[in-house]
Ligand SMILES: *Cc1c(COP(=O)(O)O)cnc(C)c1O
C-alpha cells in the first residue's frame with residue numbers, strides 16, 4: 001500500500017469512504033485487500049497533460065496511421081492514463097458509430113432527429129467488451145501477466161480470448177451450462193481460449209473464477225477489474241464526439257454486471273470535474289424482468305449510494321433470499337442474465353452522479369425491440385435491445401420528452417445470437433416476425449411471390 005500516490009499519474013483507490021486505501025497500479029488487485037470493496041483507477045490530473053478541450057481529441061483522426069490514434073479507445077488516452085504507450089494493446093477497437101435513427105424515432109413517436117444508436121457491435125469481437133479489454137490487457141502487459149481468466153455470459157470470453165491471443169497470454173474462460181449464445185461460444189473456441197463449462201449459472205462462474213485467480217495467480221478480466229472500466233468510459237467520449245462535442249440528454253444502457261453503467265458515471269463525473277463538459281446527461285439502466293436485481297433493489301428496496309455509505313444489510317438480505325429460493329435468473333437476453341452484479345455499488349454511484357433511473361422490461365418486449373432495431377437500424381443482440389424496449393415506456397409515461405436527445409447503447413452485434421433471431425421470425429413470435437416463404441422450384445411461382 002502507498003500512503004501518497006501523488007507522485008504517479010494514476011493509482012488505485014478503494015471506493016469505501018471509510019477506507020479509501022490507495023495502491024500502486026503495478027499491484028494486481030481486484031478488490032480492496034483491507035476491506036474487500038471495489039477499487040477505482042484514479043488520476044493525479046495535474047500530472048497529466050490534457051488537450052485543453054475535448055474537441056482536440058478529434059484532431060487525432062488526422063493521424064490515424066498512429067495505431068493509438070486509430071483506436072477509438074486510445075485516441076482518448078490522456079483520460080485513462082494508467083500505463084505507458086509501449087504496453088498498450090490494440091486490435092482497432094472502438095471504430096463504432098452513433099447512428100441517428102429517424103425511422104425508429106418516428107416509430108416510437110419521438111422527434112425524428114432525437115434518437116441515436118451507439119452501435120458497439122462494430123468492435124473487433126462484436127461487442128462493447130473490447131473497449132474494456134484493450135485497457136485491461138494493456139494493464140496485464142504492464143504488470144507482466146502470463147495467464148488470464150474470466151467468467152462470462154459469452155461476450156467477455158470472446159473479447160478476452162481475442163486480446164489474450166494478441167498479447168500472447170494464456171487464457172481460460174468459464175461459462176455456465178447451456179446459457180451462452182452460439183456466436184459467442186464459437187469465438188472463444190476459435191480464438192484459442194481454454195473453455196471450461198461449469199455446471200451452474202453465471203453467478204456460480206463468477207465466484208469460481210475469483211477463487212481460481214487467487215489460487216493460481218491468473219490475471220482476472222471480469223469487470224471487477226478497475227482498468228476495464230477505464231476503457232469503457234470511451235464509449236461515452238465517442239457519443240459526445242459524434243454529437244459535435246455536446247452531451248445528450250439521456251443515455252440508455254442494458255444492465256448486467258453493471259460495469260458499463262458504472263464506467264459511464266465515472267466518465268461523466270471526471271469530464272465535469274475537469275471542466276471538459278458543463279452538464280451531465282441522465283442515465284437509464286435497463287434490466288430484463290427475469291434478472292432484475294438492480295431494479296428491485298433500487299425501486300423497491302430503496303437502495304442508494306448515500307455518499308458511499310450503501311446499506312449493506314439490504315443487499316445481504318436480498319442475496320440471502322435469492323439463495324434461500326434457489327433463484328437462478330432467466331432471460332433470453334443472456335448477456336444480462338445476472339442476479340448478483342459485481343459492480344452494484346459503483347452503479348449506485350453512477351445513478352447518483354447522473355440522476356439516473358432503473359427499470360426492467362420483459363423478454364417479449366426485448367424481442368420486439370430487437371426486431372424493430374433490425375428492421376430499421378443496424379441490428380443488435382437481445383440485451384442491447386432492452387434499451388429501446390425501455391425507451392418506449394419512458395416516452396409513454398412522459399419521463400423522457402419526445403424532443404429530448406437520446407443515445408441508446410447497442411452493446412452487441414446481431415450475429416452473436418442467431419438462433420434467437422431465426423426462431424423469432426420463423427415461429428412468428430412477435431410483432432415484426434418476417435418468416436421465409438417456401439415456394440416450388442418454378443419461375444412463375446417465384447415471380448408471383450415477389451410482384
Ligand atoms: C456484457 C454485456 C452487457 C452487460 O453489461 P454490464 O456492463 O455487465 O452491465 C450487455 N449487453 C451485452 C451485449 C454484453 O455483452
Ligand SMILES: [Zn+2]
Pocket residue numbers: 014015016019020021032033034035036037
Ligand atoms: Zn477498502
